[in-house]
Amino acid sequence: MSSDLESLYQDIILDHAKRRVGQGPLEPSSDASSVAASSATGESHQLNPICGDEITLRVWLAESRIERVVWQGAGCAISMASASVLTELVSGGTRDEMMEQLDRFRELMRSRGTIVPDEEILGDAAAFAGVSRFPARVKCAMLAWVALEEAVLAANS
Amino acid sequence: MPILSAPSHPLSNDEVSRIRNDFPLLSSEMNGRPLIYLDSGATSQNPVSVLEAEQEYYEQRNAAVHRGAHTLAVEATDAYEAARTTVASFIGASPEEIVFTSNATEALNLVAYSLSNASLGLGGADARPYALGPGDSIVVTEMEHHANLIPWQELAARTGASLRFIPVDDDGALRLEEAASVIDGSTRLLAFTHASNVLGTINPVEELVSLARGVGALTVLDACQSVPHLPVDVAALDVDFMAFSGHKMLGPTGIGALYGKSKHLHAMPPFLTGGSMITTVTMERAEYLPPPARFEAGTQRISQAVALGSAVNYLVETGMDRIEEWERLLGERLVVGLEQIDGVRVLGPRAGQPRIGLAAFDVDGVHSHDVGQFLDSRGIAVRVGHHCAQPLHRRLGLTASTRASTYLYNTTDEVDAFLAAVADVRSFFGASA
Ligand SMILES: Cc1ncc(COP(=O)(O)O)c(C=O)c1O
Numbered sequence: 259m260s261s262d263l264e265s266l267y268q269d270i271i272l273d274h275a276k277r278r279v280g281q282g283p284l285e286p287s288s289d290a291s292s293v294a295a296s297s298a299t300g301e302s303h304q305l306n307p308i309c310g311d312e313i314t315l316r317v318w319l320a321e322s323r324i325e326r327v328v329w330q331g332a333g334c335a336i337s338m339a340s341a342s343v344l345t346e347l348v349s350g351g352t353r354d355e356m357m358e359q360l361d362r363f364r365e366l367m368r369s370r371g372t373i374v375p376d377e378e379i380l381g382d383a384a385a386f387a388g389v390s391r392f393p394a395r396v397k398c399a400m401l402a403w404v405a406l407e408e409a410v411l412a413a414n415s
Numbered sequence: 416m417p418i419l420s421a422p423s424h425p426l427s428n429d430e431v432s433r434i435r436n437d438f439p440l441l442s443s444e445m446n447g448r449p450l451i452y453l454d455s456g457a458t459s460q461n462p463v464s465v466l467e468a469e470q471e472y473y474e475q476r477n478a479a480v481h482r483g484a485h486t487l488a489v490e491a492t493d494a495y496e497a498a499r500t501t502v503a504s505f506i507g508a509s510p511e512e513i514v515f516t517s518n519a520t521e522a523l524n525l526v527a528y529s530l531s532n533a534s535l536g537l538g539g540a541d542a543r544p545y546a547l548g549p550g551d552s553i554v555v556t557e558m559e560h561h562a563n564l565i566p567w568q569e570l571a572a573r574t575g576a577s578l579r580f581i582p583v584d585d586d587g588a589l590r591l592e593e594a595a596s597v598i599d600g601s602t603r604l605l606a607f608t609h610a611s612n613v614l615g616t617i618n619p620v621e622e623l624v625s626l627a628r629g630v631g632a633l634t635v636l637d638a639c640q641s642v643p644h645l646p647v648d649v650a651a652l653d654v655d656f657m658a659f660s661g662h663k664m665l666g667p668t669g670i671g672a673l674y675g676k677s678k679h680l681h682a683m684p685p686f687l688t689g690g691s692m693i694t695t696v697t698m699e700r701a702e703y704l705p706p707p708a709r710f711e712a713g714t715q716r717i718s719q720a721v722a723l724g725s726a727v728n729y730l731v732e733t734g735m736d737r738i739e740e741w742e743r744l745l746g747e748r749l750v751v752g753l754e755q756i757d758g759v760r761v762l763g764p765r766a767g768q769p770r771i772g773l774a775a776f777d778v779d780g781v782h783s784h785d786v787g788q789f790l791d792s793r794g795i796a797v798r799v800g801h802h803c804a805q806p807l808h809r810r811l812g813l814t815a816s817t818r819a820s821t822y823l824y825n826t827t828d829e830v831d832a833f834l835a836a837v838a839d840v841r842s843f844f845g846a847s848a
Contacts, residue, residue, distance in 0.1 A: 262446065263792040267785075272845055309784050309800045310814040332814060334784035335844060398784065 265388035266395070267335065270343070274382070275335035280345030282328045284316050297325055300413030302405040306397050311337045315405035319413045322353045327406070334398050336389060341402035343382045353410060359383070360403055367396045421734025426741035428826050434733065435824050437462040448794025451829045456612055456640060456773050456820030457798050458662045461726070465665055468725035472718045480717055481691055481708070495717050498724030499707070502672055505727045506638075506657070507648035512680065514673040514710040515720050519639045520562040522658035522673035523606075525710060526635055527566040528686040530604070534574045538684030545683055549575035552601040554632070556581045556589055556618075557810055558611050561803040563637040563658075567606055576603065583810060587614040587763045594626055602632040609641035613804050613818065614763030615746060615770035617641070620652050628653075633679070639663055644742055644771050644822070646735040649674050661719065665726035670719035673710070680706035687712040730823075738823045742772030745821040745830055749774040752834035758841050762816060773820035775802065778837070780846030783815040789843055790817075793836045 284301070297320040305312050311333030318326040327345045331338060348356045363383055366375050371391040375384035389399045435441050438460045443450050452460060472494060478487035480495045496510070503510045516522040532538060533545035547553070553567045557580050571578040579602075581594045598605060605627040610617050620636065627634045636654040641647055643664035649657050656679070661670035675683075685692060685703055689712040694702040703709045730738065750766045753759050758779035764770045778786050787799035798818040801808045808814060819833055841847040 263789065266788065267844075276845065310805075310808075311782075311784075312814075334782035336785075392788070395784070395788070 262388075262391070266392055268385040268388065270382050270385040271339040272335060274339035274342035277342055278338060279342040280327050280329050280349075281331070281342070284314060284328055284330055298413040300409040300411065300415075302408035302412060304401050304405040304408070306333070306337070306401055308397070309334065311398060311401055313337070313341055313402050313405050315341070315402060315409050317406065317409040317413055319353060319410065324348050324351055324353065324356055324410075329402065329405070331402070333401070334395075336386075336395050336398040337401045340383075340386065340399045341405075343385070344402050344406060347381045347383055348406065353414075356406070356410065360407055363403055364400070366390060367399055419728055419731045421732055421737060423734075424737075426733075426737045426823070428828070431741070431824060431826050435826075437464065437729075438824055439463060439466075441824055445794040445796065446792055451793075451795040451832055453819040453821060453825065453829070453833055454796045454798050455643075455663070455822035455825075456802075456818060458668070459643065459665050459822055460824065461665055461667065461722075462729050464729055465667065465722050465725045469667060469718045469722040472721045477718070479714055491717055494721050495715065498720040501724040501727050505731065506642060506674060507650045508674050509677070511705075511707060512674055512677055514675065514680070514707040515715060516658075516671045516673055517669055517716065518662070518671035519637065519658040519660040520566075520671075522671055523563055523635065523637065524566045525673055525686045526656050526658075526675070527570040529683045529710075531570055531573050532684040532686070538682070541682040542684050545679075547574040547576045547603050550601060551576040551603045552579050552599070553577070554579050554581065554598050554602050554605045554627075556607045557583045558587065558589070558614060558616075558804065558807045559606070559608055560612055560637065560639070561805070562639075563606055563608060563635075564806070567604075577601075581607075583807065585811075586765075587611070587807070587811060588616060589618060591619065591622060594623065598626045598630060598632065600630055602627070602630050604633045604635065606635040606637070608637040608639075609647070610638075610644070610771045611763065611804075611807075612640050612773075613775045613802050613807055613816070615773045615775075616763055617645075617769055617771065620654065624653055640771060640773075643730075645739040655679055661723040661726065664723075665729055666723035667719045670716050670723045672723075675706070677706070680710070685709050685712065689713050691715075733823055741823060742821055743770075745825055745827065746770045746772035746774065748827060748830045749819055749821070749834070752830070753837065756834070756838050757847065759837065762811060762813075772822070772825075773818060775816040775818040776837075777813055777816050778840055778846070781840055781844045783817040785844060786817045786837070786840055789840050790833070790836050793832075795833050795836055797833075 297318045299318045301316040303314045313331035315329040369390045375387045377384045386399050389395050440460045476490045478491040480492040499513050500510045503513045533542040534547050579597050582590050634654040635656040638657045638659045642659040657674040662668040692712045753761050760777045762775045783799040800815050
């Protein structure tokens, strides 16, 4: 029981839930100096109607590279930590790498605890492996990833 | 049927321990711990007698009611109608005033759609007084469950009437001084909850009914959280309609009831239509049966109704006065205990003020989903989220809360174990100062 709880709430997750890397103002022009003028930007808002968890995420892409991710959200430790971990993981990487990470993360979340995550690819996001054994919480972990996917597609269109 | 009566002495932990033996699920384990079920506000557990009543119906009486000459059909019909009588007498109504529905949500929609049909001109002259239109208003409160809000939003949208609400204050209490101006000459219907599923408050029915009556408005009472937990005499409350759900009062899912004053049910047009609710049918039109049959189209939830009757008998034998008193004690213990925990904010009335046996609360720095998950690891089942009351949560500055809700089978030890677990939540999540 409580070892289960600790496998769900790994220290990395509790830490990210508080640090919230990437949480900040969403204005498209904010902090323009750090973003190349040529970059495309896309935004997505996701809501989990069951628990009211919410996130708005904006991404800046320049030549298929993810320059920057910023988000605002409210929700449980799992959903907020997932947004924070994702921001750290994908920033500076390519769009293709991010899509690969998303696929792996989604596969992990659907695994009901049967997959050993590849830390090479998933980095800190591997800490969410325990979430897959709590089906009611998988949506929480996926929320920011779904927002990222949609924001990237919006930036490319 | 024998007249059931309950002992007069108050419920105690000893007696509650015996009561618990009647509920198979309560002796199970969750996550390696004895289950502590504190989510009866969402749905209650069932005593063996209720489960057996449903099974016995299927083994011995199963047939279509009101539709056959054979003996089984007669017995099924008798069992179904006996359940109606049991439920009616439980709330001080007569059987013709009880319409079985699938749950309270359907009961409330039934009223809304019947009024909607009256507004379209259906139901003839009798139904005309029930028509709504532009210039009319429907009044609800800011603390309603979505089930007693959205049907009225939709009715307003269909008829052109406006929807207004009586606001709550920062503690969640209804602002009655404003009710008197919100309810005015345009008001045709006032719908409100008897006891709040979030705040635990018991609303002043008499005062609200008299405001509505003063302007000639109909009253609809959402009794989901009152009928299971306290003695309710609908005739004394003098509301026009009342809705409640069987699964919250030891009964099975799939059954609920609408109470409606006879004169209204006789005048109102049907909601669902089809078999079993008609007299003469031609290819062009149909004549309808009198209530309650008019509102029970199609094959009904017979076994569930029979089981609900059995649940009511269980409650009557235990004694609604005693249940109310026991749960008041548990509710007070919950609030007093929660108020003592650092960073915990209880929604609704403070300790010492009246409330039913439930408490919703916010834990500073920890989302309710995480609170619920933590409690689950200790075998404690609570509700998390907005409890189908988003506007109320928004008004209180929250998106979600955690709710513990008790019933006749909960002990003070369970409440204490719950409080001890809540006290550990903030340090686990690193939220304490
Ligand atoms: C106050 C209140 N009203 C209405 C409902 C709706 O009940 P049901 O879902 O059984 O129709 C509930 C329970 O969820 C409730 O607590």
